[in-house]
Amino acid sequence: MLFNIFLFLIGNKWAISINLVVGALFLIPIIPVGIAFANEVTYPLEEPVIVGFLFMASYTIGFILALVTLKFTEIKQIYGLMVLPCCSAVAAFISLFVKEDLRQTRLAH
Numbered sequence: 588m589l590f591n592i593f594l595f596l597i598g599n600k601w602a603i604s605i606n607l608v609v610g611a612l613f614l615i616p617i618i619p620v621g622i623a624f625a626n627e628v629t630y631p632l633e634e635p636v637i638v639g640f641l642f643m644a645s646y647t648i649g650f651i652l653a654l655v656t657l658k659f660t661e662i663k664q665i666y667g668l669m670v671l672p673c674c675s676a677v678a679a680f681i682s683l684f685v686k687e688d689l690r691q692t693r694l695a696h
Contacts, residue, residue, distance in 0.1 A: 592668050628688060 594603045660667030
């Protein structure tokens, strides 16, 4: 993502596009993995309930993130681009504290 910001600063639109497409190809498989992990962590609850809450939360956070990014972009375009790496850094830091309590897998054995 930081590489995209560098490409944006030098103005290479083709390299930005190719880099974003390659990044998206690696991002798509994370969705079923995240849903499966959420189902494992919240085992007694049914899968449709978990998926519904996940998508509801993701749409809400995405809407708020879009508004924040828009406000930063109105100030200066590079500020809008910097919102996403900052969110990624915060998410990576928070994920360090996630305890993998896989109840369903533990009960199956």
